[in-house]
Amino acid sequence: MNSVAEALQKVLENELPVRTETVPLMNSLNRILAEDIKADRDAPPFHRVTMDGIAIHSTQLLKKALFPIEGIQAAGDAQGRLLDPENCLEVMTGAILPENTNCVIPYEQVKIIDNVANLLHSDFTENQNVHLKGTDAGKGDVLLKKGIFIQAGTIGVMATVGVSNVKVVKPPTITICSTGNELVDITDNPLPHQIRKSNVYMLQAALKSLGIEAQTLHIDDDKKLLKAALEKLLHKNDILLFSGAVSKGKYDFLPEVLEDLGVKKLVHGVAQKPGKPFLFGRRKNTFVFGFPGNPASTLICFHLYFKAWLLTHLGKQRNSLFATLTEDVSFKRPVTYHLLVKVVAEKEKILAVPVSNSGSGDLVHLAAADGFISLPAHLETFQTGTSYPLTFLTQPWFN
Numbered sequence: 001m002n003s004v005a006e007a008l009q010k011v012l013e014n015e016l017p018v019r020t021e022t023v024p025l026m027n028s029l030n031r032i033l034a035e036d037i038k039a040d041r042d043a044p045p046f047h048r049v050t051m052d053g054i055a056i057h058s059t060q061l062l063k064k065a066l067f068p069i070e071g072i073q074a075a076g077d078a079q080g081r082l083l084d085p086e087n088c089l090e091v092m093t094g095a096i097l098p099e100n101t102n103c104v105i106p107y108e109q110v111k112i113i114d115n116v117a118n119l120l121h122s123d124f125t126e127n128q129n130v131h132l133k134g135t136d137a138g139k140g141d142v143l144l145k146k147g148i149f150i151q152a153g154t155i156g157v158m159a160t161v162g163v164s165n166v167k168v169v170k171p172p173t174i175t176i177c178s179t180g181n182e183l184v185d186i187t188d189n190p191l192p193h194q195i196r197k198s199n200v201y202m203l204q205a206a207l208k209s210l211g212i213e214a215q216t217l218h219i220d221d222d223k224k225l226l227k228a229a230l231e232k233l234l235h236k237n238d239i240l241l242f243s244g245a246v247s248k249g250k251y252d253f254l255p256e257v258l259e260d261l262g263v264k265k266l267v268h269g270v271a272q273k274p275g276k277p278f279l280f281g282r283r284k285n286t287f288v289f290g291f292p293g294n295p296a297s298t299l300i301c302f303h304l305y306f307k308a309w310l311l312t313h314l315g316k317q318r319n320s321l322f323a324t325l326t327e328d329v330s331f332k333r334p335v336t337y338h339l340l341v342k343v344v345a346e347k348e349k350i351l352a353v354p355v356s357n358s359g360s361g362d363l364v365h366l367a368a369a370d371g372f373i374s375l376p377a378h379l380e381t382f383q384t385g386t387s388y389p390l391t392f393l394t395q396p397w398f399n
């Protein structure tokens, strides 16, 4: 059986062809940037006043404390000029610094009587309270690199350099398929032996938080129906996400039907808990992920294999993160144990507090976890204070 690292490697080495599209700026939120964004001028574009007050020339500070006011430079006014260096101009935050001045003194530190500003002290320096032109970036500098996830701050940067349409990665076409005769829709009243198909909604939500809308389809545990549905799905999609039907049951037809349809199985079975029967295969440029049906197995495999693969090929730089156990854990089987945890920040450490649960079918405690830490297969005891790789379930763009 594959180790987690081997399975991940076998998934990651499959190239996902990437398409791009240009969208209006506001439609780019939660998408991946597909072009570098450069500064169209210096940032800031002019010497920007950062406090409301008076602007003077700093050479006057040693000579005098009284500065007659010549006028006002407001934000939005074209650059004015101080005519007499012994005078001052009132200036407002956001204004361009007037010519012949180089120092801004806030109103709180002057007293104005009869249109003359009296400095309360002389402890000011050149460029004080001035955000100098080009401090943050020069014209032509790359401000945003392709491959980043577009968030509010990123939108702000693009707006400031006048990008109204932006090139982003086009999401792949994905269908999420549930399998199982026990499953009913969420609007149905399940009979005692039935459950609602929660995995479909969970996967749809996980994709949505990556900015991807997916279709859904339910297929009953029937080999012929599954084959007919799959034949169509393989033609219409870049990616198929299945939940269920990948294990050893009499009605777990997915592996066999995929094989019949020429889908090459590259992974089936991983030495991990949960998620042992995880399946990954491809037919040409259509990729199939078979997540084991138990909810925790489905969501953990989604993050560990599918998301890792997708983001890698969409050009997103990925972070690795470790979290420190807050209690001793033992797990005696020689497989990687993905332990659900709450994540707590304490001083410079990220702590992983185990979330007790009754196994991979326990959706209630899955929802209470922030993520999972992966405890290596070659150890049986994991002591308080030791650290392990953390995958977030709740911070979609972090890992």
Ligand SMILES: Nc1nc2c(c(=O)[nH]1)N[C@H]1C(S)=C(S)[C@@H](COP(=O)(O)OP(=O)(O)OC[C@H]3O[C@@H](n4cnc5c(N)ncnc54)[C@H](O)[C@@H]3O)O[C@H]1N2
Pocket: 178, 179, 180, 182, 183, 195, 196, 197, 198, 199, 200, 243, 244, 245, 246, 247, 248, 249, 252, 274, 275, 276, 277, 291, 292, 293, 294, 295, 297, 360, 361
């Ligand atoms: N003899 C063996 N039995 C099982 C093995 C094994 O190795 N040998 N593996 C176990 C493991 S581990 C898992 S995980 C499950 C995986 O099973 P399948 O992927 O075949 O999934 P199903 O049998 O169809 O369903 C399992 C479980 O999940 C529930 N489920 C399925 N889809 C949904 C959905 N959309 N929403 C909510 N819940 C769903 C389903 O009702 C079952 O309870 O197999 C073990 N068995």
Ligand code: MOO
Pocket: 272, 273, 274, 275, 276, 277, 292, 294, 297, 359, 360, 361
């Ligand atoms: O994926 Mo299974 O948990 O190991 O039930």
Ligand SMILES: [Mg+2]
Pocket: 244, 245, 246, 247, 248, 249, 252
């Ligand atoms: Mg099964």
